[in-house]
Amino acid sequence: MxxxxxxxxxxxxxxxxxxxxxxxxxxxxxxxxxxxxxxxxxxxxxxxxxxxxxxxxxxxxxxxxxxxxxxxxxxxxxxxxxxxxxxxxxxxxxxxxxxxxxxxxxxxxxxxxxxxxxxxxxxxxxxxxxxxxxxxxxxxxxxxxxxxxxxxxxxxxxxxxxxxxxxxxxxxxxxxxNKGILSSHLHSEGKYADKLIVKSPSIKHWVPEIIASTEEDTSYFPYMDGTFVFKNAVVRFSEVIMEGLKTNNLSPSDIDMLIPHQANLRISQFIQKKFQLKDEQVYNNIMNYGNTTAASIIIALTEAYEKGKIKDNDLVVLAAFGSGFTWGSVIIRW
CATH class of the missing domain: 3.40.47.10 (Thiolase/Chalcone synthase)
Known part of the structure; x- marks a missing residue:
């Protein structure tokens, strides 16, 4: 295999x-x-x-x-x-x-x-x-x-x-x-789709309708219920990280580097504290780049590797949560 x-x-x-x-x-x-x-x-x-x-x-x-x-x-x-x-x-x-x-x-x-x-x-x-x-x-x-x-x-x-x-x-x-991606874990909960969403343009609300609208239409700008998203994120982050670790008979203490999706530094800090990880076990760069959504984890992973923070045989955990809601984790033996 x-x-x-x-x-x-x-x-x-x-x-x-x-x-x-x-x-x-x-x-x-x-x-x-x-x-x-x-x-x-x-x-x-x-x-x-x-x-x-x-x-x-x-x-x-x-x-x-x-x-x-x-x-x-x-x-x-x-x-x-x-x-x-x-x-x-x-x-x-x-x-x-x-x-x-x-x-x-x-x-x-x-x-x-x-x-x-x-x-x-x-x-x-x-x-x-x-x-x-x-x-x-x-x-x-x-x-x-x-x-x-x-x-x-x-x-x-x-x-x-x-x-x-x-x-x-x-x-x-x-x-x-024994090296590479050990497992990945994916989830979704679509009933909360409207908590983090861009509604337009869509087939139901196409560009000509937006242009012709006599009322101010903000449906084409991102909307986020920040408090609701934060509360769900910290729960799902924890769950999916533990799911990945348990699948591979590992524990949080085995993590050498956790790279979470860079959505909010407060979320990352919450997860770090919950898993009792040291600063050198978690990589964040949201302070310099903001939230780059689908690019955030791979930018952070690349930067961490370039800085020598990821070494051969390290256990690297990637995790994300966001719109959909969707969330997931990938467990890697470097």
Whole structure:
């Protein structure tokens, strides 16, 4: 039976840094208010004159990951792209990557699971490799949030949180069942879909209707019931991490590195305290990049690895919770 392991990592974020003080100039907010509630100090937003998109950022991250894997684009058998902010309503970003990297006519799919998107994407790629169908899969998480945010005082509760960026990894086949992805665990609870949502445009409420509306229509801006999401997140994070550990006869003390989805620093700190983990056992970078949704875990994983915080044989746990609600975890022996 085959197993899969990460052989290459890469990430890309725009150069444009937007600080909390920058936001205070366009909405009624301040650095203290944002940091107290989210832990965020700054984020990256694509500037208006840039040609960057979710797909182009994903392609830039992918090139780095492929190079670091020691492979070439011609060795990639399949593409999995996770995003909530695709360049087009359709087609998805996966096929754009195939074209941008001038790859063979390999298959490509898009994962639309928002904050848990990369966990779902990695799990999907893992299954394709474990069944023997593919040998090397490119997995990407990328988001272009800034162009779709309500950057006014009305939308400050959401808009201060999100940033732009992309990360990628190459997942490759290995016959060593003691290394690589040990297990993945996925869940959903759709009855709370309206607690974190962008309602429009949709087939029920398409662009011409929005334009023709005589009343102010905010359905195309993200909505979040922050308190409700926070309460559910801390519960589901804990459950799915423990599920993964128990499946592999492990305990929280075995974790060498926990990389949670970077939604809110307070959530990460809550989980760290509950599992009695030291600072060096948890990696957070939300203070520098904000919440990059499907890109957050892979950006953080790449950065932690680049800094030497993940070593051979370490137990690495990835976990996410978000819109849907969906949540999941991946247990990796590095």
């Amino acid at each position: 085959y197993n899969s392991k990460i052989t290459g990592l890469g990430f890309y974020v725009p150069d444009n840094v937007v600080t909390n003080n920058d936001l205070s100039k366009i909405m009624d907010t301040n650095d203290e208010w944002i940091q107290e509630r989210t832990g965020i100090k700054e984020r990256r937003w694509i500037p208006k004159n840039s040609e960057d998109t979710s797909a182009t950022m994903g392609a830039k991250a992918a090139k780095i990951a492929i190079e670091r894997s020691g492979l070439t684009k011609d060795d990639i058998d399949f593409i999995v792209f996770a995003t909530l902010s695709p360049d087009y309503y359709f087609p998805g970003c996966g096929v754009q990557i195939q074209a941008m990297l001038d790859m063979k006519t390999v298959g490509a799919i898009d994962i639309r699971n928002q904050c848990s998107g990369f966990i779902y994407a990695l799990s999907t790629a893992d299954q394709f490799i474990k069944t023997g169908m593919y040998k090397n899969i490119l997995v990407i998480g990328a988001e272009y949030h800034s162009n779709g945010l309500d950057k006014t005082t009305r939308g400050r509760g959401v808009s201060v949180i999100f940033g732009d960026g992309a990360g990628a990894c190459v997942l490759s086949r290995t016959e060593d069942n």
